[in-house]
Amino acid sequence: MAKIIDGKAISAAERISIKEETTAFIEANGYAPGLAVIIVGENPASQVYVRNKHKACGEVGFLSRVYELPEATPQGELNALIDTLNADEAIHGILCQLPLPKHLNEDEVIARISPAKDVDAFHVQNVGRIMLGDYDFLPCTPAGVMVLLREAGVEISGKECVVLGRSNIVGKPMAMLLLQANGTVTICHSRTKNLAEVTRRADILVVAIGKAKFITGDMVKPGAVVIDVGMDRDENGKLCGDVDFASVEPICSAITPVPGGVGPMTITMLLRNTLTAAKRFAQAAN
Numbered sequence: 491m492a493k494i495i496d497g498k499a500i501s502a503a504e505r506i507s508i509k510e511e512t513t514a515f516i517e518a519n520g521y522a523p524g525l526a527v528i529i530v531g532e533n534p535a536s537q538v539y540v541r542n543k544h545k546a547c548g549e550v551g552f553l554s555r556v557y558e559l560p561e562a563t564p565q566g567e568l569n570a571l572i573d574t575l576n577a578d579e580a581i582h583g584i585l586c587q588l589p590l591p592k593h594l595n596e597d598e599v600i601a602r603i604s605p606a607k608d609v610d611a612f613h614v615q616n617v618g619r620i621m622l623g624d625y626d627f628l629p630c631t632p633a634g635v636m637v638l639l640r641e642a643g644v645e646i647s648g649k650e651c652v653v654l655g656r657s658n659i660v661g662k663p664m665a666m667l668l669l670q671a672n673g674t675v676t677i678c679h680s681r682t683k684n685l686a687e688v689t690r691r692a693d694i695l696v697v698a699i700g701k702a703k704f705i706t707g708d709m710v711k712p713g714a715v716v717i718d719v720g721m722d723r724d725e726n727g728k729l730c731g732d733v734d735f736a737s738v739e740p741i742c743s744a745i746t747p748v749p750g751g752v753g754p755m756t757i758t759m760l761l762r763n764t765l766t767a768a769k770r771f772a773q774a775a776n
């Protein structure tokens with residue numbers, strides 16, 4: 491029987507430490523860490539994410555502001571709001587919920603957010619710092635995976651790590667973090683040949699491709715640790731991951747479930763990044 495890595499419990503414990511550190515931060519500085527979340531348009535999934543972020547901020551004692559802009563907001567207006575928030579001393583983290591409506595340029599938005607307030611860690615300056623191993627913020631999902639591996643007691647150094655997916659927000663930074671932890675890392679993507687041969691080499695397999703139940707038991711090495719980042723829908727519309735849990739769980743040594751694995755960690759790491767940003771701001775002011 492594989493160990494089930496309980497992302498809900500690990501996330502809850504991490505939020506308790508964030509809340510304690512926030513209380514100490516407020517006592518020391520007289521203000522709370524502040525997060526501004528911008529949402530443009532009425533994408534229902536984005537609205538749920540933004541509500542959850544706002545609620546999580548309140549629970550740990552942050553100041554949280556949500557800016558709901560209409561679908562037709564012009565680029566100049568969005569840019570102006572970001573400029574205002576960049577200059578706002580009560581706000582330490584800024585996040586613009588993606589995807590944006592088609593007429594808006596996401597790259598321009600990401601580049602406009604001050605790197606010091608870029609709690610998603612998407613700005614090119616923060617991406618570069620991750621490459622150098624000298625960073626304040628990590629993208630929330632891969633950062634959450636690293637916490638799950640640490641809390642599950644998984645040794646990374648010297649292990650064969652295979653990452654499926656090479657997106658800028660999950661796959662690439664995930665591979666970089668495993669490399670920095672001294673894993674031997676292979677990145678796979680849609681053009682990878684003989685995929686199952688590569689995934690079967692993995693001691694640690696991280697899957698982030700967005701294909702429901704794609705990884706089956708025959709693609710996994712016995713005893714591997716399997717991290718499922720996917721958030722997909724199965725044939726009945728039920729939430730599931732990129733890993734076929736039923737066939738993989740009997741083979742691996744540890745696995746994250748979906749739901750209840752990686753998902754709960756993502757907002758927690760956003761809170762962690764916002765607290766880090768506030769601490770950096772306070773240090774610079776003293």
Ligand code: NAP
Nearest residue numbers: 631655656657660679680698699700719720721752753756
């Ligand atoms: P993405 O931007 O769509 O990237 C998917 C990656 O998977 C691409 O690199 C693609 O390869 C690769 N891929 C697609 N089909 C493949 C196949 N058959 N074999 C091998 N590689 C394949 O997705 P993403 O944003 O990284 O998200 C991936 C999954 O994680 C999604 O299910 C998403 O919902 C989930 N997610 C979850 C969280 C969370 O909080 N739990 C956060 C973010 C994302 P190419 O580059 O060659 O196209």
